[in-house]
Amino acid sequence: MSAxxxxxxxxxxxxxxxxxxxxxxxxxxxxxAMKTMGLSRLxxxxxxxxxxxxxEALAAGADDVLAAAAMHGDLATAxxxxxxxxxxxxxxxxxxxxxxxxRIAATRLLAASREGGEVAxxxxxxxxxxxxxxxxxxxxxxxxxxxxxxxxxNLAQAVQVLAYELRMAMLEDAAADVVxxxxxxxxxxxxxxxxxxxxxxxxxxxxxxxxxxxxxxxxKLRRIFLRAALDEREVRILRGVxxxxxxxxxxxxDRGKA
Amino acid sequence: MSAxxxxxxxxxxxxxxxxxxxxxxxxxxxxxAMKTMGLSRLxxxxxxxxxxxxxEALAAGADDVLAAAAMHGDLATAxxxxxxxxxxxxxxxxxxxxxxxxRIAATRLLAASREGGEVAxxxxxxxxxxxxxxxxxxxxxxxxxxxxxxxxxNLAQAVQVLAYELRMAMLEDAAADVVxxxxxxxxxxxxxxxxxxxxxxxxxxxxxxxxxxxxxxxxKLRRIFLRAALDEREVRILRGVxxxxxxxxxxxxDRGKA
Numbered sequence: 001m002s003a004x005x006x007x008x009x010x011x012x013x014x015x016x017x018x019x020x021x022x023x024x025x026x027x028x029x030x031x032x033a034m035k036t037m038g039l040s041r042l043x044x045x046x047x048x049x050x051x052x053x054x055x056e057a058l059a060a061g062a063d064d065v066l067a068a069a070a071m072h073g074d075l076a077t078a079x080x081x082x083x084x085x086x087x088x089x090x091x092x093x094x095x096x097x098x099x100x101x102x103r104i105a106a107t108r109l110l111a112a113s114r115e116g117g118e119v120a121x122x123x124x125x126x127x128x129x130x131x132x133x134x135x136x137x138x139x140x141x142x143x144x145x146x147x148x149x150x151x152x153x154n155l156a157q158a159v160q161v162l163a164y165e166l167r168m169a170m171l172e173d174a175a176a177d178v179v180x181x182x183x184x185x186x187x188x189x190x191x192x193x194x195x196x197x198x199x200x201x202x203x204x205x206x207x208x209x210x211x212x213x214x215x216x217x218x219x220k221l222r223r224i225f226l227r228a229a230l231d232e233r234e235v236r237i238l239r240g241v242x243x244x245x246x247x248x249x250x251x252x253x254d255r256g257k258a
Numbered sequence: 259m260s261a262x263x264x265x266x267x268x269x270x271x272x273x274x275x276x277x278x279x280x281x282x283x284x285x286x287x288x289x290x291a292m293k294t295m296g297l298s299r300l301x302x303x304x305x306x307x308x309x310x311x312x313x314e315a316l317a318a319g320a321d322d323v324l325a326a327a328a329m330h331g332d333l334a335t336a337x338x339x340x341x342x343x344x345x346x347x348x349x350x351x352x353x354x355x356x357x358x359x360x361r362i363a364a365t366r367l368l369a370a371s372r373e374g375g376e377v378a379x380x381x382x383x384x385x386x387x388x389x390x391x392x393x394x395x396x397x398x399x400x401x402x403x404x405x406x407x408x409x410x411x412n413l414a415q416a417v418q419v420l421a422y423e424l425r426m427a428m429l430e431d432a433a434a435d436v437v438x439x440x441x442x443x444x445x446x447x448x449x450x451x452x453x454x455x456x457x458x459x460x461x462x463x464x465x466x467x468x469x470x471x472x473x474x475x476x477x478k479l480r481r482i483f484l485r486a487a488l489d490e491r492e493v494r495i496l497r498g499v500x501x502x503x504x505x506x507x508x509x510x511x512d513r514g515k516a
Contacts, residue, residue: 033415038405061408103426144422145429147296150319153418157291160415161422164402168361171403206502220495228486237478244464245503252506255513 012113014166015041016159017078019134020125022048028058028066029156030123035062037163038170042069043078043120058156075122075134083117084109087130087138088158090151098140105142106165110173121162126155184231195235195242196222202242205249270371272424273299274417275336277392278383282307286316286324287414288381293320295421296428300327301336301378316414333380333392341375342367345388345396346416348409356398363400364423365487368431369443379420384413442489453493453500454480460500463507 016034021027027050031042042065044050059066072078079085086105087097100108105121113119122138124130135141144153144161153161187195200218203209209217230238274292279285285308289300300323302308308329317324330336337343344363345355358366363379371377380396382388393399402411402419411419445453458476461467467475488496 029412029415032412035408036404036411036415060412061410101426102422145425146294147425150293152319153294154287154290154318157287157294157415157418160411160418164360164419164422167403167405168359203499203502206499206506208499208502217495220492221499224486224488224492224496228482230482234478234482237475238482241461241464241466241479244461244466245506248464248503248506248510252509252513255510 011038011040012110012166012170013041013116013118014039014109014113015043015079015082015118015120016163017043017045017075017120017122018047018155018159019045019075019078019122019130020048021050021155022126023054023155024049024052025054025058026126026155027052027069028055028060028062029154030159031055031059031062031065031069033156033160033163035065037160037167039163039166040065040068042066043072044069045072045075045078047071075130075137079120079122079137081118082120084112084119085122085138086120086140086142087122087135088124088162089129089135089141089143097135097138099143100140102142102144102162102165103168105140106162106169110166110169114173123155123159184233187230187232187235191232191235192226192230195225195230195239198239198242198246199225202245202249205246269296269298270368270424270428271299271374271376272297272367272371273301273337273340273376273378274421275301275303275333275378275380276305276413277303277333277336277380277388279305279308279413280384281312281413282310283312283316284384284413285310285327286313286318286320288417289313289317289320289323289327291414291418291421293323295418295425297421297424298323298326300324301330302327303330303333303336305329333388333395337378337380337395339376340378342370342377343380343396344378344398344400345380345393346382346420347387347393347399347401355393355396357401358398360400360402360420360423361426363398364420364427365444366398368424368427372431381413381417442491445488445490445493449490449493450484450488453483453488453497456497456500456504457483460503460507463504 016030016039018027018030021044027044027047034040034042055066056063086109109119109121122130124134142162144158146153199221203214274288274297276285276288279302285302285305292298292300313324314321344367367377367379380388382392400420402416404411457479461472
């Protein structure tokens with residue numbers, strides 16, 4: 001599959017917000033990082049030096065993103081119209097916020113944006129990040145897993161990683177739309193457990209275990225299907241396959257007794 | 259799970275190779291990007307200006323990675339001892355190379371590195387990338403899915419994205435080790451296609467399609483199992499389940515005729 005060619009036509013309503021940026025070059029690099037991944041909505045909250053030639057120099061062709069950037073005096077104003085706001089942060093904060101990896105955060109932000117809401121991804125100052133007050137305006141935190149001995153990503157690099165994960169999530173969404181025309185909700189825990197129960201019954205019915213302990217095989221099969229992140233329709237299809245296998249097993253058993 | 263705390267003790271034997279870098283600042287930013295994700299092996303092939311103060315300035319604490327960087331006159335020398343070499347590239351090249359996304363490439367590079375081999379990830383010049391001759395030294399290409407209208411990631415940003423995917427793959431590995439004690443290689447394309455053939459045969463044998471066109475169901479099932487990123491052992495387990503279902507179907511058919 002040519003990944004680029006399935007690039008969705010409409011950019012998502014996802015806003016990147018930079019708070020108190022100290023180096024204008026990072027604003028330019030951020031614009032470039034955003035544009036490479038199809039993001040276009042930038043907001044700047046009290047940047048220390050902006051406009052500035054370093055920003056244009058590092059934007060390298062993403063000057064349209066810079067030109068369209070909104071300017072605000074504080075974070076609350078910048079995200080006033082947003083339904084979902086995630087703040088990027090280093091670890092160990094005194095604020096109790098749910099924390100997501102970039103991959104999970106991207107999926108959640110995209111889902112909210114597809115429902116029509118404005119969503120925002122907020123990045124703090126290069127040296128000090130976001131203040132506790134600013135984090136309290138966020139619904140959750142995003143943390144990029146990093147080397148515990150050296151976890152300080154450059155600001156624009158952090159934007160690039162999140163923008164990349166957003167693009168990967170968008171591509172998966174676009175592929176699902178092309179194939180199916182709409183998106184199914186993820187299967188719930190209860191639906192998955194029902195599926196696993198039926199899988200266990202089916203394995204018994206087709207004599208898969210052949211006297212061995214069933215636990216190891218079921219554990220591995222669970223891992224496969226949990227990793228596949230099944231949606232409701234996919235669980236239905238798989239259960240249909242199991243049902244037909246169970247039917248065959250019953251037929252074989254009944255006919256064997258006849 | 260605290261992702262950082264499961265950071266594996268031994269950094270992987272994965273080498274980042276920069277060929278013909280034009281801006282020394284990008285070498286420093288590369289070192290920083292590598293170190294944030296736990297990579298330490300850097301090789302420079304004929305950088306245009308190096309050493310240079312811009313490199314140290316942008317390395318920002320990753321100067322140990324710079325100091326340990328190997329210098330080479332050409333790419334062949336830089337990767338002479340490597341078992342697996344992937345070259346990062348923009349699309350549409352005349353060289354016929356398998357092409358992977360960063361996520362798949364990271365999984366494959368890590369698997370090869372765990373088997374004890376030296377592996378390398380090669381990045382080209384800022385403006386012109388890698389030459390066709392340099393790409394021919396690579397086993398496969400890596401392409402970062404990007405905005406087709408603006409796909410030019412900054413060199414160090416491209417390194418950051420790949421390093422991040424390597425780290426995500428390492429974390430998954432570390433978690434799998436905790437659970438299972440060792441890791442299987444990913445299933446090859448041929449192994450997956452054999453599995454899908456057997457799946458199609460099994461669906462016919464258990465009369466899953468019931469007169470409907472088989473294509474839509476097979477397509478959905480393919481997506482489920484491709485998304486699951488199966489390893490070799492998992493394919494074997496699933497094929498064992500299919501074999502037993504096929505056996506039941508044959509038994510039912512034979513007994514029906516008896």
